[in-house]
Amino acid sequence: MFSGMPEPLYAASPSRLLAWLDCPRRYRMQYLDVPRPVPRPQRAHTSLGIATHNALRDWWDLPDGRRTPAGGGRLVEDAWIDVGFRDAAQSRTWRDRTRQHVTAYLERVDPWRVPRGIERTVAMVTGPLRLTGRVDRLDDRDGELVVVDYKTSRRPPTEEDARTSLPLALYAASVWKMFRRPTFRVELHHVPTGAIVGHTHTPESIARKVDEAQSIARDARAADAEYATQGRASDRFPPRPSALCAWCDFRAHCPEGQATGPEKSGWAALEETAP
Ligand code: SF4
Incomplete structure (x- = not known):
């Protein structure tokens, strides 16, 4: 970069931002390393x-x-x-x-009420971040746009999950910008149980989430820049061992993660789901 040039935007999905927060080592292996370490087979x-x-x-x-x-x-x-x-x-x-x-x-979805978007790609530029993502379903309910995310996980999500979800808030902000319509309502639809939980944001709570995403993007962009010059020698990508290591797709390449305990089988999440 030449002096005076603006810093490049950091292009990321919500998943990439969360990967950086969860574990910088996994982030590096998933998004930066070339050749990319071979991840474990799909679960x-x-x-x-x-x-x-x-x-x-x-x-x-x-x-x-x-x-x-x-x-x-x-x-x-x-x-x-x-x-x-x-x-x-x-x-x-x-x-x-x-x-x-x-x-x-x-049974509870009206087939005649066609959504405004289905797996709709959304994008926005905010501060240092060029965000792209995909909304499972975008409903138009009597003029109100609602972001719907399907869940198939073990436990049904809670309203707290909907309220604190960074991806959902960023989708709402992106939809707001793209459609030029304030979008506050976000919902998680748990398909196995049919449970629906949601949260209605305010302009302030959306802004706080966007600020949070910008902050993550600044950190990750600085780490990416260091990786470009130092590669794997950079110390910005420490492993962050946690319970997630049992599920990590890259633990075969991570001694610290392996030390946390045994890996979960490919079907472990289903067995824990079974009634
Ligand atoms: S095994 Fe754990 S510490 Fe290692 S990369 Fe994966 S999440 Fe990070």
Whole structure:
């Protein structure tokens, strides 16, 4: 950079910002190292999550007469990803269970109320950050835009999760900028239980989250810049061992993470979910 030139923007998704916060070493391996360390194979709950999201996306493309709860359930079968499960029987069990969950969830969705966006890419520039992300569903409810995020995780999310979620607040801010319509309402839809929790932000709470994202972006941008000159010798990417290490895709390359305890199996999250 020449003196007087503005610093380049830091391009990131909400996931990248959170990766930096969770563990700088994992962030480095996931986003900076070349060649990228080989991550562990995809886990079963990730396969389940992708299949669920894809089915709920494709449901809106079905012709009117087939956009039914049962039609959504059939889409789960089409979208199923048979990766990460203990064996074929476990995969079949979870495919059938997920089909039931999606079917039950869609019983409460009006097929005639087509959302304003489905897997809508959103973006904004704020301070040092060029943010891009994807909103699972953007509802237009009588003129109010609502950010909807599907969840397939073990435990149902809480209202506190919706209130404190950095990605949801950043999606709302991006939608607000792109559509030029104030957007305050964010919701988490837990597909396995049908539970919906939400939070209605204020302009001030959105601004606080945007400030937080800018602060993370400044730190990560400085770390990226140091990596560009020092590579792996940079000390800005220490491991941050925690309970997350049991699930980390890069722990095979991280002795500190391995020292925290055994790795979770590819299907561990499902077994903990099972009734
Ligand atoms: S195993 Fe733990 S400490 Fe190591 S990179 Fe992964 S999250 Fe970070």
